Structure formats: structure tokens, C-alpha cells
Amino acid sequence: MHIERHYRELEKIEEVRAYNISNINLFELVPQFQKPLKIPFCNIIKYVQSDVNMFIPIEDDKDFIVNRLGWNILQRGNIKLEDVEGRKLSECSPFFYEIFKEPFKEVIKTKKTKKMRIYYYVSNKIKTITNIHIIYDEGNIFLISDYNDELSNEKSLEEKKIEDDANKSTLIEYFSQTGSYYKTRNEYTWTPGIYNIINRTRESNDAFYNIIFDLVIPEDKPLVHELLNTMSPETDTYENIIRIKTRDGNIKYLDTYLYSKFDENGDEISHYGLFKDVSLDSHKHMTRPVDFMLNGFNQNTKLSLLIEPLSRRYEFSKGFYEMIEVSSEEYIHSIDIIDNIIEDDVRLNLLKLVKGEIDEFNEILTFKVNGDENNLKVCELFIERFKYGNNEHSIGFLTDITVMREKQQELMESNANKNILIKEVHHRVKNNLQVLNSFLNLERRAYADNPQKILDNMQARLSSLALLHEKTYNTSDFLNINLKDYLKDQDETLQGLFSAKNIHFESEIDENIHLSIEIITPLLLIVDELTMNAIKHAFPNPDMENKTIYKKIDFIDENTCEFILKDNGVGLESPEQLINHNLGWEIVKSLTKQLDGTIEIVDSEVGTEFRIVFPTRFEDPFENVNEEV
Structure with a gap:
């Protein structure tokens, strides 16, 4: 100094x-x-x-x-x-x-x-x-x-950069119809995007009252009252949609996110608010963050992403409206749509989800389009209810499998040749890529401040799936694929991707393990996720020597395998360090569920170790198809 x-x-x-x-x-x-x-x-x-x-x-x-x-x-x-x-x-x-x-x-x-x-x-x-x-x-x-006095008139390069970044932020706020404020010690600082939303210019006393809440319509005042009575050290975030009436008489819907910081005595230190104009008449409607996810599904009329299907704030991709054959402009989101499901037990379980009695719904159902008994579609519906922070959310996928079921039946009845079956499997690989595209959009929101992490994650996933697709395209037996060959090639791919990090990849795989494409696909993606996690967190010191990521897969018995992945890095302070609010961990859990497997974090003297146990066989997806359809 x-x-x-x-x-x-x-x-x-x-x-x-x-x-x-x-x-x-x-x-x-x-x-x-x-x-x-x-x-x-x-x-x-x-x-x-x-x-x-x-x-x-x-x-x-x-x-x-x-x-x-x-x-x-x-x-x-x-x-x-x-x-x-x-x-x-x-x-x-x-x-x-x-x-x-x-x-x-x-x-x-x-x-x-x-x-x-x-x-x-x-x-x-x-x-x-x-x-x-x-x-x-x-x-x-x-x-x-x-700390807030103005700097000298002669601006440094760093100050000019800060000013340029502020101008860019203002431009982004304008096009995305967003705005935010920061409140500390009872004084507000408002970004230019707020004034674009409320359609007026800055006024001298704006720092001393909440210029958004002052415009809330009487019917939504209870939401503001709820906010003021909710924020505490135990509940420091709040999210809802409120309606305001601007001075020129326009009604606007604002997606509202609020966050507070408190000191050790429970007194509020600062308060942050983000507002998003989601009014239906907003000409910037397609710039909302949720659209990055929805756009990943918009070109597929057989697959639909459902954002908040259990909430009045729902957002569905185009495929949903194609399946129910009602335009998005005419569709009224209502629980009455359940009445068009033929299966009684499916309707009952879906109602349990709506009431909050269960947290997950995953069923195949038959849907009467517009109540027409002669227009039936077989669909697979998955909806999960979950909490993030202090708020409940829901997300789901709806897939029209009518054509796939018809093809399955035709294959079983006519003993169609193997090439048709291979194309069906490749179609599934294509669907996996579409799901990865949606993961990319999810990560763009979760890791917006770390684009390199998004690129590294997706590059590893896509490389593994490209390898899988190439091998299955040329194989003659896609139900008995040698796992050791795949992971050997995957190690070489990862070694090439991360050669600059000087990390050595080792694998010990029983050469007698043969798995179907249905199992290998999620297994390779799990290897990618856990490997990326190790690369990012296990070796913070770039000069560390002998950095190694080790994989082992062998039989527990003839129907079950054990997968071990461990590194010799710095390790975890506690499992909660990885588990809490970690998108990558959520993806690994979801993929493990696809394997019908279980995952655990193993106590290890050095580094971090994961253990996954999974079955070596699934029921043949094309067996008993006549009974299922």
C-alpha cells in the first residue's frame, strides 16, 4: 500500500x-x-x-x-x-x-x-x-x-466504460420493457426503464416514495399490503403480478420481483425491485426472458413446454395449442380442460396435483380434442410443482405421442424391418437434442452472468450426443451397445475440449457391460454434468498438479450396475454446497430418475465422489404395445 x-x-x-x-x-x-x-x-x-x-x-x-x-x-x-x-x-x-x-x-x-x-x-x-x-x-x-458524490469532470477510461455500460443497460431495459429500483435508507434510485414503463419523465421527489406502488389499482392494493407484511429476514423475496394505472390512463400488468437485505438485528438495510411489463398489448412481448425457453419448443408441434401451468401466469409454447386445436387467442386457461381426459384415474391424479396433494404428475393419457369422441390424441404429460426461495412454481412438458403409438403398433403387427426401428430411435435422439436446446435456454436465464459456463456445459453435452448418434447410426444392434467403447471415445472428446486445463481423465469400465440406447443417453449426459462440475469447482488452483477425474462402472449383479465418478480436487465443504439452488444438480437428479437409478454423494478423504446405482435393462419399449394402446 x-x-x-x-x-x-x-x-x-x-x-x-x-x-x-x-x-x-x-x-x-x-x-x-x-x-x-x-x-x-x-x-x-x-x-x-x-x-x-x-x-x-x-x-x-x-x-x-x-x-x-x-x-x-x-x-x-x-x-x-x-x-x-x-x-x-x-x-x-x-x-x-x-x-x-x-x-x-x-x-x-x-x-x-x-x-x-x-x-x-x-x-x-x-x-x-x-x-x-x-x-x-x-x-x-x-x-x-x-460514497455517492460526483467525480471530477475529467473522466477516466474506467469511468467512461461504466457510463457506456449504463447506457447499454438503459437500451436493454427499453427494448425488454423492464425497469428496477434500489432502495437504501428510505431513498429510492430508479432506472430509466421504470419511466419508460410508467410513461413519464423523472421528477425531483421520486427518490422519496415508491412511484410504482403509488399507481397500483385498488383491486391489487392487497398484493402491495401483502408485500409490506411479508418481507422479513425469513422471507426476503417476493414475486407476483400487479396492475398499475399510469397517469395517461393505461392499465399495465407488471411481473414483480422484490428482494431485501437485513442486518443482524432484523432491520432492513436495502431493498431491490425488478418490474417487467407483461401487458398483452406490449409490442415488446417477445423479448421477455421466458420466451427464450418457449422459443426452443415453438417449431415442434408434437412437443410443448408448459411454464406455470398451475398458475394464472401460465405461458405455453405453440405445440400446446396445436395439440388441443385451439388458437392461443381463443384459449381460456381453465381447470375444465381436465374433463376432456378419458381415463378416470389420470383425471384424479391431475386434480391432486392442482390441489397441492402431490408434487409431480407423469402420465400417459387419451385426450378428446374439443370434447369430440372421434378426435382422440394420446399424450404424455409431465408436470412438477416445486419451490424456489419462498415461492411455488410449476413446469411441465406435454408430448403428442399418437403417431408414435400408431407406429409402434404397426411395427409389432407387421414385423417391420429393422431400419424403420432404427429411424425411430434416431427420432428419439433428435428429441433429446431438442430437450438440450431447452436446457440451454434455461441456463441462459440461470447463468446470465457467466456465458462461458453455458458454452462449456452445452459443448460437452452436444459432443456426447453427437458421438452417440454417430455410433448408433452405424451399429447393427442398438439394444446391446458396448459401454466401454462409448466412454473411451467420450474421454478423448473431453480431453480435447479441456486440454488447456491439464486435467487427466481415467476410466475403468467392465467390457462386458452392454446397454440400450435408452440407458446410455441419460448416462452420458450425467457423466457430462458431473465432469463439468468437477472441472469448474474441484481445481480452483490452475497450477495444481496431477489433476484427475476418474470414472468406474461395473456390475453389482447381473441386472444392476454401479457408476463411480470422483476427482482429487479440493472437495465440498458440505453436500448442501452443491445441492442448494444448483441447476446442474437438478439436471443430474432428473437424468438419474430417467435411469430408474439412485444417486448419492460419498464421503471421501480427497476430492468429491458420486455414486449412482442403475438397472442394466428397461422394459422393451415396443413390447406389449397392443395392450397399452
Whole structure:
């Protein structure tokens, strides 16, 4: 760290320039010197826009006890108040002691307020500018800091980049019909997209009230009341759709997401809100994030993605309306559609899902199109109800398998030649690629800030499926595929993809394991997901030697296999580190379910180890087809 001091006579202010602050710790954990004193006007200080820091002079003003630090400086130091209060400043923060020891002594001696401006540099670029007022009152030193003052007129390249990014963000908000705000200490900061949504310009008092909630129509006021009574340290997120009426009389539907941060006392520190205009008359309707998922299914009239089918906020891809033969403009989302399902037990289970009695529905059903007994379609419907944060959501897939069932029956009755059967399997591979395309769209939303992760994940998945497709296209027996040959080729593919990371891939596969394409497809995708997870997290040190990802698959008995994948990396602090809110883990669980298998995280002295047990055979999908249809 290097510090330079200058006094600006014209402004009557001392400037301090601190360089290389990224190479130091702002605070250190040291023993408490004395109990902190009661802070005057503690509750009032919480609502002051600037940070208020309090110090007590000791040892003939040679050192100072930290009695209070403001929220911003604690955030920058990544430390809690109880870890620094009552400590000597020279011990718990030599960095700040070096900057303020002389200014503190000067203020104690003169009893006059001192102004300072501190420039913090990282890699010779200004990271932060802080304006300081130092006040001596009743034996205590108060340091008031403001992190929000404007910078000098001469803008650095970094400042210009920040300004350019802000302009890009404004443009994106305009085209996507979104806007957000940030509230701290009862003051709001609104992005330009908000004013585009409410169709007015910025006004001077917008910082002091919620300009969105003020426009909510009377019928939706209870939703706002629910929000205000819901946000707490236990429930820190909220999502719903509210309606507002703009000053020019337009009604708009806003998809609302709110998030709050709280301190250790349960007091709200900050509040973030994101609003998305989802009004039906919005000409930007197709730019919504959900459309990235829906578009992955729009070209397939036999396969439909169902977003929130159990909610009034439903979104369905085009294939759904093709299947029920009702246009999206005419369709009214209602539970009455269940009445067109022929099977009584299927209707009963679907109603249980709607009522929340079960969390998952996966059935094959016969659907009467528009109630017509002569127009029947056989469909496979999967819907899952799940919680994310504190909110319930649902997602599903509806597939028209009428033609596939008819083809199956024809194949069994006429003993069609093997080439037709191979084409049917390739059709399934095509469907797998379409599902991967939808995974891509899901990951674009989940990992929007890490596009390289999305590319790496999808490149590995697509390489494995391309290998599978190539081999099955040329094979004469797709029900007994040698697993060792596949994983050997997959290792070579992964080695090529990640050669720059110096990771060695080892496999030990029983050469007698032969599996059908129905099993190998999800198994290869599981290998991809777990391998990508290891590559991303197991070896944070790029200089680590002997980095290895090891796979082993062998028989437990003649009908069951065991798959082990482990690495020699840093390991997991706890299984929850991987399991909680991890899209990749959810994909692995889903693929394991396709295998009719079970997965567990195994305790390991070195690295991370996964164990999956799965059956070697499924029931032949083309057997007993006459009984099923």
C-alpha cells in the first residue's frame, strides 16, 4: 500500500490517494480492548444517508477505539460490527489508522471540522472516491463519509466504460420493457426503464416514495399490503403480478420481483425491485426472458413446454395449442380442460396435483380434442410443482405421442424391418437434442452472468450426443451397445475440449457391460454434468498438479450396475454446497430418475465422489404395445 497526501487550498480540503488497496486487508480480527459505549441517536443514525463512524481517543490521542462503523465501510471490509467495535484502530485496521491518525489528532487539537477526500486505487485506476467530514464532539470523534458524490469532470477510461455500460443497460431495459429500483435508507434510485414503463419523465421527489406502488389499482392494493407484511429476514423475496394505472390512463400488468437485505438485528438495510411489463398489448412481448425457453419448443408441434401451468401466469409454447386445436387467442386457461381426459384415474391424479396433494404428475393419457369422441390424441404429460426461495412454481412438458403409438403398433403387427426401428430411435435422439436446446435456454436465464459456463456445459453435452448418434447410426444392434467403447471415445472428446486445463481423465469400465440406447443417453449426459462440475469447482488452483477425474462402472449383479465418478480436487465443504439452488444438480437428479437409478454423494478423504446405482435393462419399449394402446 502507498499513500499520498495533498492539500487543495482552493477547496480547503485534504486529498488522500491510497494505492494498491486490493493487496491488503482492510480489517484484522484482534481482541477487544474495551466494551463499546452507547451511541447517541443510534436509531436516527440508521436513516442518515451517509455513513456515520464513531471513535474514542485513548492514550493521549495516539490511538482510537472503534465504537461504531457505518454499513458501507463494513460491507467493503466484509466484516461485522461486533468484530471491530471496542478494538484499537491501530490493531484492527492499520490501513485506516495510517490514513486518519494525523487528521484525528488535528481535529482534537483545533476542535474544527476537517474535510477530506479519499481516492482508492486498484491497478492504478480509481476504484472509489469518498468524501469525509471529521467532527470532534464531547470527547468523541465522528467521521461522516459519503460514497455517492460526483467525480471530477475529467473522466477516466474506467469511468467512461461504466457510463457506456449504463447506457447499454438503459437500451436493454427499453427494448425488454423492464425497469428496477434500489432502495437504501428510505431513498429510492430508479432506472430509466421504470419511466419508460410508467410513461413519464423523472421528477425531483421520486427518490422519496415508491412511484410504482403509488399507481397500483385498488383491486391489487392487497398484493402491495401483502408485500409490506411479508418481507422479513425469513422471507426476503417476493414475486407476483400487479396492475398499475399510469397517469395517461393505461392499465399495465407488471411481473414483480422484490428482494431485501437485513442486518443482524432484523432491520432492513436495502431493498431491490425488478418490474417487467407483461401487458398483452406490449409490442415488446417477445423479448421477455421466458420466451427464450418457449422459443426452443415453438417449431415442434408434437412437443410443448408448459411454464406455470398451475398458475394464472401460465405461458405455453405453440405445440400446446396445436395439440388441443385451439388458437392461443381463443384459449381460456381453465381447470375444465381436465374433463376432456378419458381415463378416470389420470383425471384424479391431475386434480391432486392442482390441489397441492402431490408434487409431480407423469402420465400417459387419451385426450378428446374439443370434447369430440372421434378426435382422440394420446399424450404424455409431465408436470412438477416445486419451490424456489419462498415461492411455488410449476413446469411441465406435454408430448403428442399418437403417431408414435400408431407406429409402434404397426411395427409389432407387421414385423417391420429393422431400419424403420432404427429411424425411430434416431427420432428419439433428435428429441433429446431438442430437450438440450431447452436446457440451454434455461441456463441462459440461470447463468446470465457467466456465458462461458453455458458454452462449456452445452459443448460437452452436444459432443456426447453427437458421438452417440454417430455410433448408433452405424451399429447393427442398438439394444446391446458396448459401454466401454462409448466412454473411451467420450474421454478423448473431453480431453480435447479441456486440454488447456491439464486435467487427466481415467476410466475403468467392465467390457462386458452392454446397454440400450435408452440407458446410455441419460448416462452420458450425467457423466457430462458431473465432469463439468468437477472441472469448474474441484481445481480452483490452475497450477495444481496431477489433476484427475476418474470414472468406474461395473456390475453389482447381473441386472444392476454401479457408476463411480470422483476427482482429487479440493472437495465440498458440505453436500448442501452443491445441492442448494444448483441447476446442474437438478439436471443430474432428473437424468438419474430417467435411469430408474439412485444417486448419492460419498464421503471421501480427497476430492468429491458420486455414486449412482442403475438397472442394466428397461422394459422393451415396443413390447406389449397392443395392450397399452
